[in-house]
Amino acid sequence: MELHYLTIKEARAGLKNRQFSGEELRQACLTRIKKLNPKLNAVLTVIDKPESSRNPNGPLGEIPFSAKDVFVTRGIRTTAGSKVLENYRPEYTATAVERLLDAGAVLIAKDNCDAWGHGSSTENSDFGPSKNPWDVTRVPGGSSGGSAVTVASGLSFFALGEDTGGSIRLPASFCGVTGLKVSYGAVSRYGSIAFASSLDTVGPITRTAADSELVFNVVAGRDPNDATSVTVGPALTRKNLKIGLPLEYFGKGNDPEVEKAVLEAVRVITEGVSGETLSLPHTKYAVAVYYLVATSEVSSNLSRYDAVRYGRDRSYLGAEAKRRIMLGTYALSAGYHDAYYKKAMQVRTLVKRDFERAFKKVDFLITPVSPTTAFKLGEKKNDPLTMYLSDIMTIPVNLAGIPAVSVPCGFSKDGLPIGMQIIGPYGSDRTLLAIAKAYQQKTHFHERHP
Amino acid sequence: MKDTLNPIIGLEIHVELKTVSKMFCQCRADWFGQEPNVFVCPVCLGLPGAMPVPNRPAIDFAILTALALNCRIRRFSKFDRKNYFYPDLPKGYQISQYDLPFGEDGFLMVNGRRIGITRVHLEEDTGKLLHQKGSSGVDFNRSGVPLVEIVTEPDLKNAAEAVLIMREIHRLVRFLGVADADMEKGSMRFEPNISVSKTQKLPDYKVEVKNINSFRFAEKAINYEIDRQTALILKDEVVTQETRGWNEQLKQTVSQRSKEEAHDYRYFPEPDIPPIVLSERQISSLKLKLKILETQAKLRTASRKFHAGATGGLLALTALAILLRKKLKKLQPQLGGNDMDKIIKNVLLENAQLVKDYQSGKEAVINVLIGKAMQKTGGKVDAGAVREKLKQLIQQER
Amino acid sequence: MKISTSEVKKIAALAGLKLTPAEVRKFGLQLSAVLDYVQALKKVNTENVKETASLTGLTNVWRADRENKKRYLKKGDYFRVNRII
Numbered sequence: 001m002e003l004h005y006l007t008i009k010e011a012r013a014g015l016k017n018r019q020f021s022g023e024e025l026r027q028a029c030l031t032r033i034k035k036l037n038p039k040l041n042a043v044l045t046v047i048d049k050p051e052s053s054r055n056p057n058g059p060l061g062e063i064p065f066s067a068k069d070v071f072v073t074r075g076i077r078t079t080a081g082s083k084v085l086e087n088y089r090p091e092y093t094a095t096a097v098e099r100l101l102d103a104g105a106v107l108i109a110k111d112n113c114d115a116w117g118h119g120s121s122t123e124n125s126d127f128g129p130s131k132n133p134w135d136v137t138r139v140p141g142g143s144s145g146g147s148a149v150t151v152a153s154g155l156s157f158f159a160l161g162e163d164t165g166g167s168i169r170l171p172a173s174f175c176g177v178t179g180l181k182v183s184y185g186a187v188s189r190y191g192s193i194a195f196a197s198s199l200d201t202v203g204p205i206t207r208t209a210a211d212s213e214l215v216f217n218v219v220a221g222r223d224p225n226d227a228t229s230v231t232v233g234p235a236l237t238r239k240n241l242k243i244g245l246p247l248e249y250f251g252k253g254n255d256p257e258v259e260k261a262v263l264e265a266v267r268v269i270t271e272g273v274s275g276e277t278l279s280l281p282h283t284k285y286a287v288a289v290y291y292l293v294a295t296s297e298v299s300s301n302l303s304r305y306d307a308v309r310y311g312r313d314r315s316y317l318g319a320e321a322k323r324r325i326m327l328g329t330y331a332l333s334a335g336y337h338d339a340y341y342k343k344a345m346q347v348r349t350l351v352k353r354d355f356e357r358a359f360k361k362v363d364f365l366i367t368p369v370s371p372t373t374a375f376k377l378g379e380k381k382n383d384p385l386t387m388y389l390s391d392i393m394t395i396p397v398n399l400a401g402i403p404a405v406s407v408p409c410g411f412s413k414d415g416l417p418i419g420m421q422i423i424g425p426y427g428s429d430r431t432l433l434a435i436a437k438a439y440q441q442k443t444h445f446h447e448r449h450p
Numbered sequence: 451m452k453d454t455l456n457p458i459i460g461l462e463i464h465v466e467l468k469t470v471s472k473m474f475c476q477c478r479a480d481w482f483g484q485e486p487n488v489f490v491c492p493v494c495l496g497l498p499g500a501m502p503v504p505n506r507p508a509i510d511f512a513i514l515t516a517l518a519l520n521c522r523i524r525r526f527s528k529f530d531r532k533n534y535f536y537p538d539l540p541k542g543y544q545i546s547q548y549d550l551p552f553g554e555d556g557f558l559m560v561n562g563r564r565i566g567i568t569r570v571h572l573e574e575d576t577g578k579l580l581h582q583k584g585s586s587g588v589d590f591n592r593s594g595v596p597l598v599e600i601v602t603e604p605d606l607k608n609a610a611e612a613v614l615i616m617r618e619i620h621r622l623v624r625f626l627g628v629a630d631a632d633m634e635k636g637s638m639r640f641e642p643n644i645s646v647s648k649t650q651k652l653p654d655y656k657v658e659v660k661n662i663n664s665f666r667f668a669e670k671a672i673n674y675e676i677d678r679q680t681a682l683i684l685k686d687e688v689v690t691q692e693t694r695g696w697n698e699q700l701k702q703t704v705s706q707r708s709k710e711e712a713h714d715y716r717y718f719p720e721p722d723i724p725p726i727v728l729s730e731r732q733i734s735s736l737k738l739k740l741k742i743l744e745t746q747a748k749l750r751t752a753s754r755k756f757h758a759g760a761t762g763g764l765l766a767l768t769a770l771a772i773l774l775r776k777k778l779k780k781l782q783p784q785l786g787g788n789d790m791d792k793i794i795k796n797v798l799l800e801n802a803q804l805v806k807d808y809q810s811g812k813e814a815v816i817n818v819l820i821g822k823a824m825q826k827t828g829g830k831v832d833a834g835a836v837r838e839k840l841k842q843l844i845q846q847e848r
Numbered sequence: 849m850k851i852s853t854s855e856v857k858k859i860a861a862l863a864g865l866k867l868t869p870a871e872v873r874k875f876g877l878q879l880s881a882v883l884d885y886v887q888a889l890k891k892v893n894t895e896n897v898k899e900t901a902s903l904t905g906l907t908n909v910w911r912a913d914r915e916n917k918k919r920y921l922k923k924g925d926y927f928r929v930n931r932i933i
Contacts, residue, residue, distance in 0.1 A: 090497065091492065091921050185904045190501050197722050198721040198903065224503065224911065227502065227722060227906075227909040228722060228906065230904050232846065282892070285892060288888055291882060291886060292886055300533055300543050300718070303541065303864065304496045304541045304542050306864070309496065309590075310498075314864055317865070323878060325863045327882060329716065329859050332533075332716035333716055333859065339890075340886070343890075347889055347892050349899065349900045350894070352900060384878055385885060401904070427846050471913050475919070476911075476916035476919060477920065485924050486926045487925060487926065488920065488923065488924055489920065491920060491921060495921065506912065506913065507912075507913040535864045537929045579929075585929065586930070587927065588926060588929060716862075723909070724902050724909045727907045842905060
């Protein structure tokens with residue numbers, strides 16, 4: 001029995017029926033990591049010492065999982081993908097990870113990522129890029145690239161990722177798995193190494209939307225350690241949800257196969273009723289806003305790395321980190337603050353309003369996650385601006401703080417996964433997952449493995 | 451030509467609040483005299499991934515102080531990040547307040563003169579550097595302790611006045627019960643800003659003097675600076691804008707760093723802490739507290755006089771004190787924010803249909819929900835606050 | 849939007865970064881390109897538009913004034929830095 005590709009639901013059922021043990025699941029993953037990680041470089045740290053589940057009968061009892069290496073884990077090396085923290089062992093554990101452990105899940109690996117979350121391909125990791133399991137000459141997406149690879153390749157049953165500008169959704173779509181970017185604040189950020197504090201979200205990467213819901217229910221909810229955390233509500237059960245298609249996300253910039261797959265998915269979801277087209281006019285400014293707001297926050301969040309209390313000194317910061325710190329410092333500096341940071345924060349409000357207006361007319365939006373499928377390693381690395389533009393469809397969602405889920409909806413001729421993005425109003429996380437679940441009952445794209 | 455010029459002096463005062471815990475974490479705030487780095491946690495050590503959560507009583511203390519200084523209290527306020535590098539600043543930024551401080555435009559009377567208080571705001575303290583042979587040691591026990599910063603207008607005209615203000619603020623914060631203000635422990639720090647001018651107008655420079663930890667040193671340092679600057683100006687020389695430190699051995703101020711390279715602190719709103727919106731009720735409650743303290747003080751004075759033979763006023767003051775206490779009790783909800791939150795969330799979960807009705811336009815339904823919440827709390831909360839919280843949470847769950 | 853070498857050095861100093869001359873040149877070019885791109889925001893009419901203050905609508909999130917001994921990290925000694933004058 002191929003244990004490593006079971007869904008969480010299937011694994012829990014099998015454990016309950018004693019078809020296999022938790023230890024067998026753990027070993028299946030560890031064996032696979034040993035076999036495939038040298039080629040895929042998805043995992044930076046393996047936790048292979050036998051650790052019994054805190055709660056074997058919990059909702060995630062004995063399910064092995066991995067976490068993007070931006071989540072601090074007490075006593076277990078946490079690098080954030082950077083040489084600055086290459087040997088850092090945190091003294092506490094992130095709330096989201098604690099909640100998973102309390103629900104019985106077993107941590108087996110820390111996943112590779114673009115250093116500090118800065119990137120869309122994992123090529124900015126100080127420990128080498130991860131490879132796309134569907135075609136190892138291609139990127140898996142980023143920054144939670146390692147996490148998407150572990151789930152897609154059966155190295156873990158699910159992963160905890162982090163999405164600031166598309167970092168869960170893009171790798172999920174490039175690797176053919178399901179990735180949820182939650183409503184801002186829906187999952188505690190306490191213990192998640194900060195990238196951009198007003199944009200960072202913590203969320204699950206799983207093989208199915210049903211699994212995503214299981215993980216979300218465990219990690220979500222107000223945390224007294226995170227003053228920006230909230231508890232979002234249950235799924236809407238209303239029928240005949242109206243779907244909108246924002247003009248700005250479709251058309252000539254897109255790979256025709258991607259567009260075709262997404263439009264076909266819309267037909268499946270709406271059962272033939274066409275989606276309503278509408279406009280989100282400030283979409284074209286979103287990347288510019290992001291690269292001023294996010295970098296400003298980065299320039300501040302990364303100031304603590306001064307080697308006084310932990311880690312190595314700032315000379316170990318990589319080029320992309322330095323670039324973003326400098327850009328952010330510039331945008332906040334005296335004389336430029338109003339023209340850059342303040343202006344960007346104002347346009348951000350307009351991007352947010354575009355969505356609010358759209359959600360008065362429709363219930364949800366569907367778009368591609370990316371204009372293309374996974375690009376080749378090295379293709380965009382030398383031009384930072386081109387790399388930034390890969391996030392053009394995911395960034396606006398983070399600026400608005402609303403939730404979105406990336407769901408596999410097809411494959412290109414070359415066999416590369418295509419993902420669609422379902423976007424909902426603030427707090428609609430569970431409804432998004434319900435829509436994705438219904439879609440996955442009618443389709444099989446999520447069942448294919450590399 | 452006069453051989454004395456007009457001194458122009460302003461004060462920047464930092465007061466450590468005597469809360470139980472620090473400003474943004476639950477470590478003990480009473481740090482003095484401990485082994486280094488024993489009261490530290492991920493938050494005040496600035497570990498990767500740590501996040502701040504504001505101390506509510508610290509905010510109340512800051513507002514009480516601002517009220518006692520006759521400030522206008524901002525209803526809408528926030529915290530901001532002040533970015534700079536120094537080994538005793540673990541995050542590489544200090545959480546402070548920039549453009550929306552809790553209190554502004556206050557005043558204090560001294561010798562019948564009105565001295566302006568520009569602002570009163572709340573921030574966190576830094577760690578301490580200990581200079582040892584060959585290296586320095588950093589102790590973060592003090593990192594994150596709540597600090598109220600009081601800034602006066604440059605209205606002071608001589609050292610004696612400045613010291614009077616220092617003494618008055620020292621007395622005030624102890625009277626309010628918000629601080630111990632022990633200058634030897636450094637829990638109250640003064641930084642005078644001094645310039646001298648040929649006219650009454652503000653000159654284009656100021657010198658900040660640090661390292662003053664007693665009223666005596668303050669008077670000496672200010673007088674020294676006035677003389678030093680006067681001498682330079684009378685020789686037609688320029689006074690450098692800078693920071694100087696008082697050196698008690700040499701009995702003079704010594705240049706520390708040039709304030710000309712003014713730090714660019716790149717202030718921006720702290721994204722990890724939601725804004726503060728103070729209700730009329732909260733401010734009234736604190737105004738009342740202030741009145742009670744003042745009345746109690748008057749009561750003590752009257753009581754002493756009574757025992758010494760003088761009569762009159764005691765009865766009236768006692769009655770007033772009792773009345774004020776009653777008023778205060780009425781104003782204060784007895785249930786804390788977090789508990790109320792939990793109860794209200796439960797009400798929403800238990801009444802999903804009512805929530806849906808409200809969301810679909812039946813606004814009156816909120817009264818039913820308020821009723822249920824009040825029931826659960828045994829009436830121990832303010833209905834207005836409950837209504838606001840319900841609306842906020844329903845909005846989030848859309 | 850060209851950034852000069854001296855500006856790059858100034859920003860690097862503010863940001864606590866030590867750059868080699870090659871890095872100063874490279875970053876200067878790359879940052880200039882990004883700044884060129886973000887100039888597009890100038891065209892947006894933001895009159896009377898408030899900066900995004902909060903995404904959750906939350907206000908007044910705070911806690912009681914209590915000590916929690918369980919969170920202390922065991923240190924009991926100084927962190928060392930090079931001598932600060």
